[in-house]
Amino acid sequence: MNTMKNKIILLILVLSVNIILLYAHNQPATNHYIIYPAPLGESLSQYYKVSVEGENVPVYRVKVAPKEQEGRWKAMDDKKNSAKYYEEAAFAYFDMNDEVNITVTTNEEIRSVTILPSSAGILTNTEDKSMSFKIKSPINLTIEINGEWVRSLHLFANPFEKDVPDQxxxxxxxxxxxxxxxxxxxxxxxxxxxxxxxxxxxxxxxxxxxxxxxxxxxxxxxxxxxxxxxxxxxxxxxxxxxxxxxxxxxxxxxxxxxxxxxxxxxxxxxxxxxxxxxxxxxxxxxxxxxxxxxxxxxxxxxxxxxxxxxxxxxxxxxxxxxxxxxxxxxxxxxxxxxxxxxxxxxxxxxxxxxxxxxxxxxxxxxxxxxxxxxxxxxxxxxxxxxxxxxxxxxxxxxxxxxxxxxxxxxxxxxxxxxxxxxxxxxxxxxxxxxxxxxxxxxxxxxxxxxxxxxxxxxxxxxxxxxxxxxxxxxxxxxxxxxxxxxxx
Structure with a gap:
């Protein structure tokens, strides 16, 4: 009986979360940015936290090629075992149509920050475990903290969508x-x-x-x-x-x-x-x-x-x-x-x-x-x-x-x-x-x-x-x- 009750409660919870997500997606944009909640069941990064104008943005995990050259070569050449060779990076995404302030927080003190591409000319402010910067228009950035270039954070700032299709x-x-x-x-x-x-x-x-x-x-x-x-x-x-x-x-x-x-x-x-x-x-x-x-x-x-x-x-x-x-x-x-x-x-x-x-x-x-x-x-x-x-x-x-x-x-x-x-x-x-x-x-x-x-x-x-x-x-x-x- 308790098992059935727990299943019903879990089903209601899942439906409620997805209804909220769907409602949020279909609302007209009142800010100059849009943040999309992560779906229930998706495992998110435990290392990076990202916010836009003070609102949290989900940070997703992603497998990337190993740091060591030997591991990258094996990932390419050893087809059957290719999936065994990886490290983990992260990414976050949101939409914008005007300047936004972005804050990135990590689990360790930030001693250095590199934001690529360098041609973007991004200037940063750093304090303890957080860093912040502004962007004026949509852009795809990579953030490397304390020299960590493999397990980097990719930030995808999209333009607002036009003419979203009718489902x-x-x-x-x-x-x-x-x-x-x-x-x-x-x-x-x-x-x-x-x-x-x-x-x-x-x-x-x-x-x-x-x-x-x-x-x-x-x-x-x-x-x-x-x-x-x-x-x-x-x-x-x-x-x-x-x-x-x-x-x-x-x-x-x-x-x-x-x-x-x-x-x-x-x-x-x-x-x-x-x-x-x-x-x-x-x-x-x-x-x-x-x-x-x-x-x-x-x-x-x-x-x-x-x-x-x-x-x-x-x-x-x-x-x-x-x-x-x-x-x-x-x-x-x-x-x-x-x-x-x-x-x-x-x-x-x-x-x-x-x-x-x-x-x-x-x-x-x-x-x-x-x-x-x-x-x-x-x-x-x-x-x-x-x-x-x-x-x-x-x-x-x-x-x-x-x-x-x-x-x-x-x-x-x-x-x-x-x-x-x-x-x-x-x-x-x-x-x-x-x-x-x-x-x-x-x-x-x-x-x-x-x-x-x-x-x-x-x-x-x-x-x-x-x-x-x-x-x-x-x-x-x-x-x-x-x-x-x-x-x-």
């Missing part, structure tokens, strides 16, 4: 505040998926789901958690998609394949494989997404055989490539791709890159006005990695601020583990302009394959390393590189 609209798939489970959801023409602030949508594996075995990892592969397939589709909100219940390599998180697609605002935590693959698509806009992943091949955004794609205002801290452009054989060209105003944290692979899979032509790609706040990778921060037969043409890396780099720039044509074509390709017309980088060793490599497969027509203009402008002698080339210009 009663038959074309709207609405996830309200609370915790929801999704195995495989296919989204078709003219649909809107809305994940409200205070919602967590967990990717799961159903017991009767079909799967294949990956030739690459030997692990089970299932359909994506969300499949966007069609035209005029929107995927947006302020809530969280969580992949932690999916085994490593089991699912893409949000697969995009269609035209006139918009993704905006959500947080994607712990992808088991690629977070957002965009394949065979046209006119895709990805805005203000926050991606946090630590497992093998948890790429951020992979743009494959697609055209007119814009990625902007995103934060990405994933184990594998952050924003990467590819072109698989037989699936059409990749053209007119822009990535701008993003904050990036590179753990193992590439920050901004094209390749390695480039079987079809890639043309008109721009990476601009981005901050790479950490680069811990064994690959390259900025790279065109050509090991197939396609031609890469008209690429621009511009106005980039790299606060830490291991391996700086590479344009490379050769065979690799990823090679699928018999012939090699070509790289032509690449510009590096107004790039600021800090690192221990300056390394810039340009490597062509042979006299028919060249790297050519490359411009370096106002590229600085440790505050010194690079010179022609800083660019390492082989015999199959031609027409290189280095300007101050």
């Amino acid at each position: 009663n609209d038959p074309n709207v798939i609405y996830f309200g505040p609370g915790i929801h489970d999704v195995s495989n959801l296919v989204i078709g023409d003219n649909k809107i998926v809305y994940i409200a602030g205070g919602a967590i949508v967990r990717g799961i594996i159903e017991s009767d789901e079909s799967f294949t075995i990956s030739d690459y990892s030997g692990l089970k592969r299932y359909s994506p958690s969300f499949e966007i397939r069609g035209q005029n589709i929107t995927f947006r909100g302020r809530g969280i998609i969580d992949g932690s219940l999916c085994p490593t390599h089991s699912r893409f998180m949000v697969h995009v394949e269609g035209s006139d697609i918009n993704l905006e605002g959500i947080i994607l935590r712990d992808a088991s494989h690629w977070t957002i693959p965009v394949r065979r698509s046209d006119r895709v806009h990805i805005d203000n997404l926050k991606l946090l992943g630590y497992r093998a091949n948890s790429d951020g955004i992979d743009i494959c055989n697609s055209r007119d794609v814009l990625v902007e205002n995103c934060f990405i801290r994933t184990l594998d490539d952050l924003v990467v452009v590819k072109s698989d054989k037989g699936d059409g060209e990749t053209k007119n791709i822009v990535t701008r105003r993003c904050v990036l944290w590179n753990e193992v692979a590439h920050a901004l890159s094209i390749g390695a899979e480039i079987s079809e032509d890639v043309e008109n790609v721009i990476f601009e006005d981005c901050d790479i706040i950490h680069d811990k990778g064994r690959e390259w921060a900025l790279r065109i990695f050509q090991s197939d037969a396609g031609r890469v043409k008209n690429v621009r890396f511009e106005n980039l601020r790299i606060e830490e780099v291991q391996r700086f720039i590479s344009l490379w044509i050769n065979e690799s583990f990823w090679t699928r074509d018999d012939e090699r390709g070509h790289i032509q017309g690449v510009e590096f302009k107004d790039i600021f980088a800090i690192g221990n060793l300056l390394n810039i490599e340009l490597t062509g394959y042979n006299k028919e497969h060249l790297v050519e027509d490359v411009l370096f203009q106002n590229v600085t390393f440790n505050k010194k402008t690079i010179a022609t002698g800083d660019v390492q080339t082989n015999h199959f590189v031609k027409n290189i210009i280095v300007q101050r």
Whole structure:
């Protein structure tokens, strides 16, 4: 009898909390900020506390790549055990439309604070275990206290939402505040998926789901958690998609394949494989997404055989490539791709890159006005990695601020583990302009394959390393590189 009574009391409590969350979400904003309560059952950070204008903001836990290089390498290479290699960081989010004062409190005395990107120019006040600062507009920040850069706090300040979808609209798939489970959801023409602030949508594996075995990892592969397939589709909100219940390599998180697609605002935590693959698509806009992943091949955004794609205002801290452009054989060209105003944290692979899979032509790609706040990778921060037969043409890396780099720039044509074509390709017309980088060793490599497969027509203009402008002698080339210009 007491057991039944306790179950009824617990059910009433859960319903009451979710009703409160739903009511709070649907109220008009009377402040210049909006805070979304965490859903019941979500375990929050015990180390950080955050407040906006004196009101507490939930601080969520998130697994991130290990501090030690060996652990990061194992997380990438040991696919079956990848999920064992991690540490824990945290994040908080809210909306704002005017200046706000933010306070962060920790469990220890604060001796030093670093807020990244440095280009944000944030000034702080510190007292005992708390620090405070103001921000005037939406921004994605990383806060590192007492030199702790791995277990950092990510703060996502969003703009106010406009035209929030009506949950009663038959074309709207609405996830309200609370915790929801999704195995495989296919989204078709003219649909809107809305994940409200205070919602967590967990990717799961159903017991009767079909799967294949990956030739690459030997692990089970299932359909994506969300499949966007069609035209005029929107995927947006302020809530969280969580992949932690999916085994490593089991699912893409949000697969995009269609035209006139918009993704905006959500947080994607712990992808088991690629977070957002965009394949065979046209006119895709990805805005203000926050991606946090630590497992093998948890790429951020992979743009494959697609055209007119814009990625902007995103934060990405994933184990594998952050924003990467590819072109698989037989699936059409990749053209007119822009990535701008993003904050990036590179753990193992590439920050901004094209390749390695480039079987079809890639043309008109721009990476601009981005901050790479950490680069811990064994690959390259900025790279065109050509090991197939396609031609890469008209690429621009511009106005980039790299606060830490291991391996700086590479344009490379050769065979690799990823090679699928018999012939090699070509790289032509690449510009590096107004790039600021800090690192221990300056390394810039340009490597062509042979006299028919060249790297050519490359411009370096106002590229600085440790505050010194690079010179022609800083660019390492082989015999199959031609027409290189280095300007101050």
